[in-house]
Amino acid sequence: MRSKRSNSPLSQQQASPTRPASIGQVLFQVRTALFEYGAVSDEEEGRAEAEILLQHLLSVGTTELFASMRSPFPAEQRDALLAALVRRIRHEPLRYITGSCPFYGREFNVDARVLIPRPETEQLIDLALAWAVESNPESLRIADIGTGSGAIAATLATELPMPEVHAVDISRDALDVATGNCERLAGAGCVVFHEGDLTAPLKGRFDILVANLPYVQLKTLEDAEPELAHEPRGALDGGASGMDVIDRLVPQLPALMNPQHSLVLLEIDPPLAAPTITLVEKHLPGASITILSDFAGLARVAEIRINS
Ligand SMILES: C[S@@+](CC[C@H](N)C(=O)[O-])C[C@H]1O[C@@H](n2cnc3c(N)ncnc32)[C@H](O)[C@@H]1O
Incomplete structure (x- = not known):
């Protein structure tokens, strides 16, 4: 004070x-x-x-x-x-006090069970929508890995025509919040929820996978502003390197993504850009990867395009 x-x-x-x-x-x-x-x-x-x-x-x-x-x-x-x-x-975050947070023009209910959606995550939506328009498929299968409040899943389910959206989270508490938000904003049954680890609960191939998984380096987390301590540790903690969860996700992508034509969007922290490129080149050798910056000019999104 x-x-x-x-x-x-x-x-x-x-x-x-x-x-x-x-x-x-x-x-x-x-x-x-x-x-x-x-x-x-x-x-x-x-x-x-x-x-x-x-x-x-x-x-x-x-x-x-x-x-x-x-x-x-x-x-x-x-x-x-x-x-x-x-x-x-x-130092409780304002959005937990008001119980709601705007994301891509809609209000999401939030509490201490979920990460407060950040404005920079809206870029993942812009990129997914742009790819969908460009690809113009009849119906898209979409996976949101680490759905939290359901911000990404509900937004894509609402913005795209008739997609099949699957949302995964390892936290039952987070899925309860996501279910409430997705049903209120996109309609009951518009998103299928799965409790589990990364892509393990999913079956079949996907056209778009979006993942904003924990990526904060342990040291950054320890020195962070006190507000961050109110958000779920399991939503932030990326281990010593920040790569713990992304390191496990990327090797699962070849078996999950449509090999002809698909898109993977990973939100990252700037120091993770180089290790993410190395990881993608190893596990998805035919894919192209681009690192995009957020409005603050910081490397924030890995866009991976898979084409045969
Ligand atoms: C950074 S939050 C993102 C929440 C939301 N997608 C957003 O962008 O606001 C990460 C979420 O991933 C979940 N998570 C962490 N590890 C996971 C894992 N191994 N499998 C599935 N979900 C996981 C957390 O519970 C948390 O809800």
């Missing part, structure tokens, strides 16, 4: 006992508290988080929030706001 200016992060709100604080004033206080208590690293981040928190508590969208800046902050929401602020100041 940067400072302990008062016992309550919202104590200034009580400055005028006769006039309740407006939503705009509370927004400013929350933003300041988030920054001063060290939950965010700059005021801009504090502003963005304060807006999300208030939208969640007041059940309003951005436009409605800004239109109600002069309205009094509802007294009955004050305890809930304080509780949320305390959780955030203790």
Whole structure:
């Protein structure tokens, strides 16, 4: 924590006992508290988080929030706001507090059983959709390995016409969250769920395989921001090299992918680009592999095209 200016992060709100604080004033206080208590690293981040928190508590969208800046902050929401602020100041990720996270234009329910979907993972969706348009097959068989919240599976099931989507996770808890999200967003039965290790539960050949598996190096994990400790260790831990899980997945691909024409997309960490290329060249010698960068310019996706 940067400072302990008062016992309550919202104590200034009580400055005028006769006039309740407006939503705009509370927004400013929350933003300041988030920054001063060290939950965010700059005021801009504090502003963005304060807006999300208030939208969640007041059940309003951005436009409605800004239109109600002069309205009094509802007294009955004050305890809930304080509780949320305390959780955030203790470094619980904002998205676990609000219970939802946007991904590719849809809201996914998230809690501590699943990784919070990251914006950079949306690139996997763009690449899969582009390949699908270019390939124009009649129906696609798609595998999402390490589905977590179901963000990738539900998005592809919704964006593509009539695909057969299979989602695998080793965590029963994660599959429960994924099932709820996929059924709500894509419809019941649109994704087939499998509990198990990597591709072991899958049968037949696939046209697209997308995998955002644990890839964080142990050392990075130990030095990481405190928020990361709230996310499931099994969703992040890639072992000492970061390659533990990817090392086991890639040798399974030749038996699983359509050998004539198929696509594999792996989300990676920048230091894993070179070992991933070596691994793919060894196990899929005829395939082409391209490493793509995310919006921060960091190597983030291995795109593997298999063609006979
Ligand atoms: C980084 S999270 C990705 C979640 C989601 N796909 C996303 O992009 O937000 C990795 C997921 O892989 C799962 N996982 C880890 N090891 C696995 C394995 N050997 N087989 C299947 N799933 C695994 C974890 O439980 C976790 O849900």
